[in-house]
Amino acid sequence: MLGALSFIGVLLILVVLAGYVLRSRFTNGPLTILQDKLKVMVLLVAGLVMAMSNSLFFYSRFGHQYYLVYPTGGWSTVFTSGFKFRWFATIQEWQKEIDIKVVGEGEPTEGIEGIIVDKVVFQMPGGQKETVPGIGITFIDRVSAAVQISVRMKMPEDPETFRALAESFRNPTNLINNTLIPTIKEQVSNTGYMFAAQDYISGAATDFRQAIDDQLKYGGFSTERREYNDTIYASIQIAGPRTIKEINTRYRIIRKTDKDGKLIRIPHEITKNNITVTQVIVDEVYPEPAFKQRLEAQRDISAQKRIEMEKIETAKAEQQRILAEGERDKAKERMDQEKEQVKQLIAIETQLKQETTKKQLAEIALQTARLESEQNLVRERAQAEANRLKVAAGLTPQERAQIQKETAIGVAEKLAELKFPQVYIESGKDGKSNMGLIESLIGAEMAKTMVPALKENK
The missing domain is CATH 3.30.479.30 (Band 7 domain)
Structure with missing residues (x-):
């Protein structure tokens, strides 16, 4: 952009100078201004400024920074973008x-x-x-x-x-x-x-x-x-x-x-x-490829080692499992035997307790029987002593009559309870039977049939 402006400035200077030299030929039109020296000077100055614009200004691009060194030895830096004055300075452009x-x-x-x-x-x-x-x-x-x-x-x-x-x-x-x-x-x-x-x-x-x-x-x-x-x-x-x-x-x-x-x-x-x-x-x-090959070999070896270690671990686990199962079976068998022993011990202890209880009950029964026997003995001795004393003292007539009365009543009650045969057959003069057993039975049966009939006729 500044280059084009400089070109226009140079072109303007050339046109103004040429027009000023040939000003006598321009009597009409816009070029008549070249006959005025002041206007010619203004145009020349403008053209000169435009021609030198590339040395007086520069455009700072975005994303760049600049180091400027002036003809006088001074320097400056530019870090922002836009049009900047350079004043004939040498520019270093950096990103x-x-x-x-x-x-x-x-x-x-x-x-x-x-x-x-x-x-x-x-x-x-x-x-x-x-x-x-x-x-x-x-x-x-x-x-x-x-x-x-x-x-x-x-x-x-x-x-x-x-x-x-x-x-x-x-x-x-x-x-x-x-x-x-x-x-x-x-x-x-x-x-x-x-x-x-x-x-x-x-x-x-x-x-x-x-x-x-x-x-x-x-x-x-x-x-x-x-x-x-x-x-x-x-x-x-x-x-x-x-x-x-x-x-x-x-x-x-x-x-x-x-x-x-x-x-x-x-x-x-x-x-x-x-x-x-x-x-x-x-x-x-x-x-490097050789290292990659070593890595692959190490990977294969590591994989194989891992497989072998897994096999070893599996075998160890299997061994531990078998041992654990054996210990479990032994513990179970031991527990079963201990249970059986406990059952037997409990049965024996129960039997011992039962026998002990029976023994205690027998001892109690024996003691009770002994006490009852002693009690009866004491009672009988007391009764005998009382009877002896009564006999020794003698009975009163009233007590004797009461005893006889109770005795007679008791005998009568016992006789009333006795059952005698309804038919009785006797043969022989001396009270001895001369008939045989069969004849006695036949006679008795006939008597049983005859007695009810006689009762009915009466």
Whole structure:
């Protein structure tokens, strides 16, 4: 826009000058104003201003910031958008946000200021090679990997800091290619030495990503490597004394802290230039194929071990179940026998109690009988003594008559109760029977039939 305005200004100056030279030929029309020197001067000044507008003004674009150096040696910074005065100053244009990303072949690069085109070549089994785009790192267990990362940074908005940055690097490309990208590579590589590939696969991926983010934003960690020896003994099932089977050496990276417990930081070019890292994304980490094969082998071995352990656990559980069932059966049998013994003991105790009760009852009955016998004996003795005394004293006539009366009445009552035969046959003079038994019976039967008939005739 300002370029077009400058072109119009130059064109206006040329037209005014040409018209002023040829003013005598213009007697009619709008060009007659060129005959007036004052108006010609005004038009020349306007054309000159328009021609120099590109050096007097500039347009500050949104999302950019500018460093201006004037011909007099002064400087200024612009962080807002819109038309601004430049007064013939030299302008450095910088983007507020800078994106740096690992880009592979065929991937779009639009909007990315810093493109990382690094590639890592892995040796495949059989002599083949595999190329993976990314920043090469080596884990502490000597496993290589390619890291694909995306980083967004924000330029400083403090005038003094931005001035120092602009004067130091002169243009954004120099800053990106010579400082930002190498610093990112360095911090990613340093982070790789702090982790083991086995740990990364086993769940430390989040810690790995967080460590890269933390170091890019606040500075690198000051670390110390420590060595640990893990002793593995022979299986306990092996007969004889246990021996050392192998010793595994492992390393651990310790982050150093100061006396206040704060992490000791190592500043890098990003933090030194007060560039703010606003976003860090670890897109992918590709371990070397040999490590993947080891992982697959370990996975198969682990799966087989897991299966074997499950079988062992199942066998142990079965053994425990059999033992438990045996103990249960023994306990049940023991309980049944104890119940039977208890029943027998209860029966014996019951019988003993019954016998004891019978014995006690017999003793009570014996004692009762003895007491009753003694009571009867005492009573009889008393009665006999009373009778003896009465006999010795003699009975009165009235008592004797009463006794005789009661005796006679008793005899009469007894005789009345006796039943005599209704038919009686007697033969023989001397009271002895001379007939036989049959004849006596026949005679008696005939008498029974004759007696009722005689009673009826009477």
